[in-house]
Amino acid sequence: MTTDENLLNRVSGQWTTEALRTMQEILSGSSKVAITAHRSPDGDAVGSVLGLYHLLARKGIKASVVLPDRFPSFLDWIPGTESICFHSEQSKESEEIICSADALFCLDFNAPDRAGSLADLIVSSSARRVMIDHHRDPDSFADLMISDPSCGSTCELICDWAIASGNWSNVSLDAAKALYTGIVTDTGSFRFPSVSAHTHSVIAALLDLGLKHSEVHEATFDDQSLSRVQLHGFALSERLKIRKGAGIGVIALDLADLERFEYVSGDTEGLVNRILGIRGIQMAIFMRESEKGKIKMSLRSKGYVDVQALATAHFDGGGHKNAAGGILRSMTMPEARLKVDEVLGQWFNT
Numbered sequence: 001m002t003t004d005e006n007l008l009n010r011v012s013g014q015w016t017t018e019a020l021r022t023m024q025e026i027l028s029g030s031s032k033v034a035i036t037a038h039r040s041p042d043g044d045a046v047g048s049v050l051g052l053y054h055l056l057a058r059k060g061i062k063a064s065v066v067l068p069d070r071f072p073s074f075l076d077w078i079p080g081t082e083s084i085c086f087h088s089e090q091s092k093e094s095e096e097i098i099c100s101a102d103a104l105f106c107l108d109f110n111a112p113d114r115a116g117s118l119a120d121l122i123v124s125s126s127a128r129r130v131m132i133d134h135h136r137d138p139d140s141f142a143d144l145m146i147s148d149p150s151c152g153s154t155c156e157l158i159c160d161w162a163i164a165s166g167n168w169s170n171v172s173l174d175a176a177k178a179l180y181t182g183i184v185t186d187t188g189s190f191r192f193p194s195v196s197a198h199t200h201s202v203i204a205a206l207l208d209l210g211l212k213h214s215e216v217h218e219a220t221f222d223d224q225s226l227s228r229v230q231l232h233g234f235a236l237s238e239r240l241k242i243r244k245g246a247g248i249g250v251i252a253l254d255l256a257d258l259e260r261f262e263y264v265s266g267d268t269e270g271l272v273n274r275i276l277g278i279r280g281i282q283m284a285i286f287m288r289e290s291e292k293g294k295i296k297m298s299l300r301s302k303g304y305v306d307v308q309a310l311a312t313a314h315f316d317g318g319g320h321k322n323a324a325g326g327i328l329r330s331m332t333m334p335e336a337r338l339k340v341d342e343v344l345g346q347w348f349n350t
Helices: 005-009 017-028 043-058 091-100 112-124 154-164 173-186 197-208 213-221 226-239 255-260 271-276 307-314 333-348
Strands: 033-037 063-067 103-107 128-133 144-147 240-243 248-253 283-291 294-301 323-329
Touching: 005 154, 005 197, 017 128, 017 144, 017 154, 033 043, 033 091, 033 112, 043 063, 043 103, 043 154, 043 173, 063 091, 091 112, 103 112, 128 154, 154 173, 154 197, 173 197, 173 213, 226 240, 226 248, 226 255, 226 271, 248 271, 248 333, 255 283, 271 283, 271 294, 283 333, 294 307, 307 323, 307 333
Parallel strands: 033 063, 033 103, 103 128, 128 144, 248 283
Antiparallel strands: 240 248, 283 294, 294 323
16 A cells, blocks of 8 residues: 555654654664663553564564563564563563664653663663654653654554655554554553544554454453453452542552452553543542552543643653553552542642
């Protein structure tokens, strides 16, 4: 398929003629290409690294994908996952790939510290760095920075590059599966305000490549373990606290809760959106004890409520206006709950 003019005209404005030229210079001048994403990779992180990996392969460019740690098992089906090197498990090999790279693609994160254990390697790398991301307030750490917070996913920005650079013919079916997965997961199945007419145009173009979206959806969303379903039921029935006057719902799960339901990575994915789906709730917070003294947070909101500002100000986090993440360190879960209650009381005067 060739890209039509309507699709080309809606490409992110970040892909200027100069940006496209710089991207081409970096790719043509590199013999070793590495691709990475943020810690605790989600669908957009995994989809964008593998989408670019397959796209470059069709161009005759061999790339290596390195991630800080593993992603949820419901993403294991994406073509190319077997080729990923995880720093948490293969530290020496991962570091050799990053250190020897001529070009380093940093996808779906806006600052090196978001890459967890790979942060120092990214900062010290002598490679030409390319950042492609859609989170607000990026650090200036790359030679080429494509940053578009109005875009719903990094995968859409990868598609935009393929369209604008004339590389759409190099988007294989494997690449399409990866890119579609990132778009559908990071847009909440197209429910978030960042979804645009262009988003749907890109999806249509991926479908034209032979992508079967129902198969992607089934593989990603309809393969849950019984223990995961039971964990969600427990969380909603036993751990959900609602501040009715403020329209805020909070779920907190400690290590004992997770162990009870044989938790594995990804089992709590989507739980924060279940809170947000409750009538009258304008903001949802999900808290999970990942290890002793460390609480990971997911925040979601509707309308004007800016959870990115809240996460940045109080929870060492960031993200988007209606979807953000954070972390609390050196706290027990009861202490973390108290901290969140105090912050919410101050923030919303409740």
